[in-house]
């Protein structure tokens with residue numbers, strides 16, 4: 047990787063600035079604009095609209111919110127340990143980008159697009175083949191757990207390392223949702239998407255589901271504004287299927 051070629055993507059507002067190599071250890075980096083897109087800064091709230099407190103998130107429990115579109119599901123996790131920092135990732139085209147770290151007091155809170163990077167399996171309101179397997183719990187995809195598993199074809203992704211592929215047919219990491227944590231009031235905000243998100247493929251592939259769950263593709267594609275209701279996966283979907 048030639049670090050001189052990097053362009054710094056500002057986490058706040060998505061400002062693109064050519065950066066010197068000495069700045070490489072700051073926030074987010076992608077070598078062109080394709081792998082980072084900022085969206086409206088949106089607060090994570092509960093079903094009643096009350097801001098979610100980072101410290102109140104249950105550990106190793108799947109939460110779901112929609113971002114950046116009204117019908118693009120994301121998984122939110124408060125892991126049992128701090129994430130790694132400045133993880134270098136590579137997408138399916140071979141482009142390298144850097145995932146910074148988890149947020150919250152312990153650096154353990156992470157969020158990813160819940161649309162599998164293999165063949166777009168995702169949680170919907172009927173079922174979910176997509177869920178976190180906590181450390182120490184075995185699944186067919188990963189012996190010791192500690193991974194987000196897509197049970198469609200058993201891809202597994204490491205939430206402590208930017209959604210990196212651990213196994214299975216997926217050829218690139220999950221796209222990550224860039225979060226901000228306000229340490230003063232312990233609130234959480236989504237501000238952008240890092241990595242290859244495949245949203246257009248997803249909207250084109252699941253028209254029937256868009257009609258059923260979101261009132262049509264146009265509604266599903268609307269950008270989320272102001273706040274994103276966040277619920278446990280077990281409440282969002284009728285059935286979690288995990289192998």
Ligand code: FES
Nearest residue numbers: 162164165196199
């Ligand atoms: S769609 Fe997820 S592993 Fe194939």
